[in-house]
Amino acid sequence: MKKMKGILLATFLLGCTFMAQAQTANEIVEKYLQNIGGKDKLRALKSLKMMGKGKQGPMEFPITLLTVAGGKQKFMFTFQGKEMTQNAFDGKEGWSTNFMTQKAEKMETEDAENMKREIGDFPDPFLDYEKKGYSIALEGKEKVEGTECFKIKLTKKPLLVDGKEVENVTYYFFDTENYVPLVVRSVGKKGQMKGVTTEMVMSDYQEVNGLFFPFSMTQKMNGQVGFSMVFEKVELDVAVTDKDFAFPTETK
Numbered sequence: 408m409k410k411m412k413g414i415l416l417a418t419f420l421l422g423c424t425f426m427a428q429a430q431t432a433n434e435i436v437e438k439y440l441q442n443i444g445g446k447d448k449l450r451a452l453k454s455l456k457m458m459g460k461g462k463q464g465p466m467e468f469p470i471t472l473l474t475v476a477g478g479k480q481k482f483m484f485t486f487q488g489k490e491m492t493q494n495a496f497d498g499k500e501g502w503s504t505n506f507m508t509q510k511a512e513k514m515e516t517e518d519a520e521n522m523k524r525e526i527g528d529f530p531d532p533f534l535d536y537e538k539k540g541y542s543i544a545l546e547g548k549e550k551v552e553g554t555e556c557f558k559i560k561l562t563k564k565p566l567l568v569d570g571k572e573v574e575n576v577t578y579y580f581f582d583t584e585n586y587v588p589l590v591v592r593s594v595g596k597k598g599q600m601k602g603v604t605t606e607m608v609m610s611d612y613q614e615v616n617g618l619f620f621p622f623s624m625t626q627k628m629n630g631q632v633g634f635s636m637v638f639e640k641v642e643l644d645v646a647v648t649d650k651d652f653a654f655p656t657e658t659k
Contacts, residue, residue, distance in 0.1 A: 478526025
């Protein structure tokens with residue numbers, strides 16, 4: 408009987424620990440959402456346009472990131488006088504400009520489906536995360552980019568890889584002082600990016616109409632800097648139409 412009581416007590420304490428971690432993870436996320444402007448302002452945001460400069464190696468070029476509630480998005484940049492579009496999504500189909508032919512090409516069906524599954528992230532994956540079917544967990548603290556951070560595991564809806572559903576996990580590292588993400592880490596699931604650890608390092612948070620956004624982002628792959636963005640202007644609730652995201656049709 409004493410042994411059984413000991414097992415029950417250990418099980419109870421372990422359960423309490425998990426509950427405390429879940430509660431702490433939720434508190435961190437709540438502080439984060441409050442610090443960047445609050446849930447009400449985020450829910451009211453309909454569109455976001457970020458403009459600045461991108462840099463890859465020695466090359467620097469103008470960039471524009473346009474995102475709209477409901478899942479429409481596209482990333483544009485100008486290189487050698489030619490406007491290129493990457494990761495565009497009109498709510499159903501995805502497309503990008505082919506670098507070689509400089510013509511628009513539709514994404515594979517599976518890639519488009521994966522984008523569709525994550526359209527609820529705008530304007531923030533942690534906003535109403537439970538209603539989206541996501542879960543969070545605190546996995547202790549870790550020092551990243553020289554700063555002590557809370558490590559939050561975000562599990563979203565599964566992704567498709569070669570016709571099979573796989574776990575969709577991303578790690579967010581929140582500054583323990585300001586409760587904002589400094590690094591977002593994930594591991595590629597398919598293609599050339601399979602097994603590659605990708606990190607998005609974010610800094611220079613600035614206020615725009617009551618909401619805070621990182622004005623500097625640097626992408627690292629397996630620890631090596633690949634692409635960086637510095638935004639010079641951010642606009643909220645810009646006017647957009649479906650045509651802005653639609654797959655371009657050639658005209659004679």
